[in-house]
Amino acid sequence: MPYTAKIKVTLRQSILDVQGKAVEHALKNLGYQTVGSARIGKYIEVTINEEDPLQAERIGNEICQKLLSNPVMENYSLELEKVN
């Protein structure tokens, strides 16, 4: 049974998120005065054709570290879901 890896990649807090800042200003301009900061990230879905959940997790982490995120400026989170 394959897995779907649901991956979120976000800029580290120490990195200025200029897109997030622009969205935050737009929301405030729309009158949402209680809106705080906005941060923009990426959402990626990858199918992993593995039976073993541990193996699927290992591959999921590996692709996040190797290609899908840049650890110098980004964090990632990984969630595995069984495909029926």
Place this chain on the structure above:
Amino acid sequence: MADVTVGVVVFPGSNCDHDTEHAVASFSGVRPVMLWHNDHDLQGVKAIILPGGFSYGDYLRAGSIARFSPIMQEVIEFARKGFPVLGICNGFQVLLESKLLDGALSRNRDKKFLCTQTTIKAENCSTIFTSLYSKSQVLRIPIAHGEGNYFAPPEVIESLEEHDQIVFRYTDVEGRVTEASNPNGSVKNIAGIINRQGNVLGLMPHPERASEQLLGSDDGRPLLESLFRHIAGV
């Protein structure tokens, strides 16, 4: 100058490859060789230039997919053996993603794509890329990028400074490193860095766009000439 060949890598989405080819070919005794991203053969070149552009559409992150192209596996090996590699703009982004240089480039501070003339200062003139500049010489070289905001953790910056690896900084016309002269928000006005071994240089400004007077400045020419003299053994 003895006859030498210099590789210019062509990724899908490179758009300064022909400008770079033109600039390289303008030096007598130097012949550009275009290297296709899908090849493994470096064709015996003595140095490699990764040109500007939007390799693989800048998808995911600028340079992140180019880094895993077949030719880059050879370029990384070539660099590790000590041969010269120069990354300009998107080429700099590819070098960072390849971990041949430390740090990362994120969106410009003011959210805009910047295509403008800048002044930069050559701070280390003892590299193979800058030997024809004089210390603290101010150069007029243009930039054209959306993601040129150089970032690295403080300990990396400290190490870069300690080992004289910050080769170029954005300055005002007098050569002062000021906030106003920093176009993109780069830490410490960093415009270009070199690796510890001194054979891999990456910079955001485009020396090939400032390689003859007709283009408004030829301040980028000595960078290419320094490199070509080095590989020709002059």
